[in-house]
Amino acid sequence: TQLLEQSPQFLSIQxxxxxxxxxxxxSVFSSLQWYRQEPGEGxxxxxxxxxxxxxxxxxxxxxxxxDARKDSSLHITAAQPGDTGLYLCAGADSLDSxxxxxxxxxxxLLVRP
Amino acid sequence: DAGVIQSPRHEVTxxxxxxxxxxxxxxxxxxxxxxxxxxxxxxxxxxxxxxxVPIDDSGMPEDRFSAKMPNASFSTLKIQPSEPRDSAVYFCxxxxxxxxxxxxxxxRLTVV
Numbered sequence: 103t104q105l106l107e108q109s110p111q112f113l114s115i116q117x118x119x120x121x122x123x124x125x126x127x128x129s130v131f132s133s134l135q136w137y138r139q140e141p142g143e144g145x146x147x148x149x150x151x152x153x154x155x156x157x158x159x160x161x162x163x164x165x166x167x168x169d170a171r172k173d174s175s176l177h178i179t180a181a182q183p184g185d186t187g188l189y190l191c192a193g194a195d196s197l198d199s200x201x202x203x204x205x206x207x208x209x210x211l212l213v214r215p
Numbered sequence: 216d217a218g219v220i221q222s223p224r225h226e227v228t229x230x231x232x233x234x235x236x237x238x239x240x241x242x243x244x245x246x247x248x249x250x251x252x253x254x255x256x257x258x259x260x261x262x263x264x265x266x267x268v269p270i271d272d273s274g275m276p277e278d279r280f281s282a283k284m285p286n287a288s289f290s291t292l293k294i295q296p297s298e299p300r301d302s303a304v305y306f307c308x309x310x311x312x313x314x315x316x317x318x319x320x321x322x323r324l325t326v327v
Contacts, residue, residue, distance in 0.1 A: 190258065202271065
């Protein structure tokens with residue numbers, strides 16, 4: 103069974119602080135995605151990383167895929183209250199013409215003004 | 216496109232009753248997933264379809280759960296009989312040609 107462990111599970115920080123969320127697995131994935139979910143909504147894709155060692159930036163968010171394609175991190179610089187939400191990583195395995203997505207346990211972030 | 220549409224948004228039912236959750240996927244997106252989300256277990260994959268065919272239903276918890284996709288524009292997840300431990304938010308999600316999953320807003324199910 104493929105599992106994705108995220109840490110920390112909960113994070114409460116002050117506006118302006120930096121933070122890093124980790125996503126680890128013993129399995130290799132063809133790609134890895136990060137989603138953000140707000141209350142009452144479904145998860146929304148932030149980024150997809152495909153190549154081992156890949157780094158992608160999305161404004162104040164930096165995503166990295168591990169060299170072995172088993173782990174990933176999300177770093178937020180100068181967090182803002184609008185960053186509050188549930189962050190989910192998801193590993194994708196290709197199967198025929200579709201991709202099976204396995205989600206991590208999630209990191210619940212609260213940014214206090 | 217209106218995105219993935221799920222109905223109902225909220226469902227409260229008594230234990231033992233049949234529950235049917237509905238999903239209208241994005242037109243042209245060939246893969247459809249049903250997920251269940253709880254605080255304890257996170258987002259669990261129940262079943263997924265590709266081109267209307269069930270590919271993997273290993274995540275379906277029990278025989279009480281069943282899912283169908285009779286055509287490319289409609290899918291259902293049925294629980295019969297429902298139990299309090301089935302209370303969760305159920306999501307339907309779509310994939311097109313890539314790996315990105317587009318989620319509906321979910322159905323919050325409460326079984327009392």
